[in-house]
Amino acid sequence: MTSALTAEQDRVRLADVEPAIALGALDGRYRSATAPLVDHLSDAALNRNRIHVEVEWFIHLCSNQVLVGLPELTDEQVRALRAVPASFGSEEIAELGAIEATTVHDVKAVEYFITDRLEGLGLAELKPLVHFACTSEDINNLSYAVGIRDAVEQVWLPAARTMVSSLSSLVDEAAEVPMLSRTHGQPATPTTLGKEIAVFVHRLGRQLRRIEQQEYLGKLNGATGTYAAHLAAAPEADWPQIAQSFVEKLGLTFNPLTTQIESHDYQAELYADVARFNRILHGLCVDIWSYISIGFFRQIPVAGATGSSTMPHKVNPIRFENAEANLEISNALLDSLGATLVESRWQRDLTDSSGQRNIGTALGHSVLALSNVTKGLKQLDVASEVIAADLEANWEVLGEAIQTVMRAEAIAGVAGMQDPYERLKELTRGRRVDAEKLAEFVSGLGLSPAAEARLKNLTPARYTGLAADLAKRFSR
Structure with a gap:
């Protein structure tokens, strides 16, 4: 029988598998959704941005002639300098990594990465200008x-x-x-x-x-x-x-x-x-x-997707x-x-x-x-149809409309409108009422004809106020 220790020793180390396996889900399972961020917030992107900043500072100092003896850069030299961060890819990432392994300092490695290229650009005498007066x-x-x-x-x-x-x-x-x-x-x-x-x-x-x-x-x-x-x-x-x-x-x-x-x-x-x-x-x-x-x-x-591994009806x-x-x-x-x-x-x-x-x-x-x-x-x-059925089963929600109309009628001087909230509470709380019961209740209130007609025309589906208008107005 193989011991757990032996099995551990014999097991393939996934950390050694090539290409490298991501530790986190964002760079593994979900990479397709998050990959665009790699171009901006990965370590490689940070280093490319550092090169970009260093190069632009170099150009800025020359353009402003802030030091005695600084030459004016030609358009060709500026283009060549800006090509350094623009061309930063896999080979450059590896090169910068090798420099950092020696410097044990990421920003210093960027400085050396740039100065190593100045000679090829005809700017060797300006190496001291890279990272000039800067802290990391x-x-x-x-x-x-x-x-x-x-x-x-x-x-x-x-x-x-x-x-x-x-x-x-x-x-x-x-x-x-x-x-x-x-x-x-x-x-x-x-x-x-x-x-x-x-x-x-x-x-x-x-x-x-x-x-x-x-x-x-x-x-x-x-x-x-x-x-x-x-x-x-x-x-x-x-x-x-x-x-x-x-x-x-x-x-x-x-x-x-x-x-x-x-x-x-x-x-x-x-x-x-x-x-x-x-x-x-x-x-x-x-x-x-x-x-x-x-x-x-x-x-x-x-099509082809599985909802549940054992219950085929589920999505x-x-x-x-x-x-x-x-x-x-x-x-x-x-x-x-x-x-x-x-x-x-x-x-x-x-x-x-x-x-x-x-x-x-x-x-x-x-x-x-x-x-x-x-x-x-x-x-x-x-x-x-499911939403409509849910509404139809809850006519009691019209109790709010009825008691509010009763309050308005009382203010207008219509008799018999006392205790509207309490009367609707007695009718609706803890029990279901249907269209017929509500219509019967409304008919017995003694409302003005216009108010009674408005309430009898109400259904749960029609009692939505300005909801549709608000949705259309504020959804953009």
Whole structure:
């Protein structure tokens, strides 16, 4: 008999299998949904952005002639320099990794990676200009800001807009479908299915507008934010203005006052907004799941797909369940990042360094959830007849309308309208009433003819107020 130890020794180590097997689900099972983030928030993307920032700073210094003896770069040299980050691929990733294995410092490795190329560009004498007057965080904060901005604007926001657009289409389909409300889980004043979904469209849209207006801050002011090295080298230069113009050329907002690090407050603001969007979307998923469970939505089967491994009749609402879980994981990370990144011991500690390496994972779980919700919405069919039957079984919800009309009649001087709430409570609470019983009750009230006619014309399906109009007005 083989012992457990022997079996462990004989087992293939999956960590050694080629190509490499991903440890996490985002880079494994769900990579197709999250792969676009790799171009902005992976380690390789961070290094490419560092090269981009270093190269642009090099060009900026030459363009502004901030040091005596700096030549003006030719257009060809500028193009060649900018080709360095643009051509950053697998070979360059491996090369940079080999340099870092020696330097044991990621930003220093980027500096050497660039200086190694200057001779081939006819710029060997300008090697000292690479990383000039910079601390690592001058490069890092700008590189992260560029990556986060591009990930949000080019990946997360398009995915969120696509999902909200799909949700708006569902509102269009269901705007006029009367539906029994349930407040506290109990039958309540009817609405329309579309109006309830429109509430989420409206809420999510508001969060999107906040995120679309997000500022991405950057700084370039040296080891403790004082421009000390800059002034030592070129005291006559207006270094704050030079730094501001450079940061703004990168498409970022200049932060004029920092310690060694950019304070990351903008990141905390962004992550709070994304997390709030996630929480609203989580609520939508719970509601859609619940509507599916009571039959208000039918799920359109996907050809060849299995719902349950043992119960062939089932189509499980897995898209919304998957989204719930991933939104929760995303928010756990976003909340942690928002809390961690705004604090630093004195002028600098490294807690932010480890934290920021998880930004891609935090946004990745949100992007995965967005993908699942979008797919799930496309597989929903409104079961109007089930919703209508539910309404028809709950005529007692018209009690609100009747007692409110009685109050209005009392104010208008119609006799016999006393205690309207109590009388409707006695009629409806704890028991079901049908159309006939309600009509009989209304007939005996002594209402004005117009009010009686209005109430007798009401049905649960007609008692939806402005729900359909509100759904159409606020679903875009």
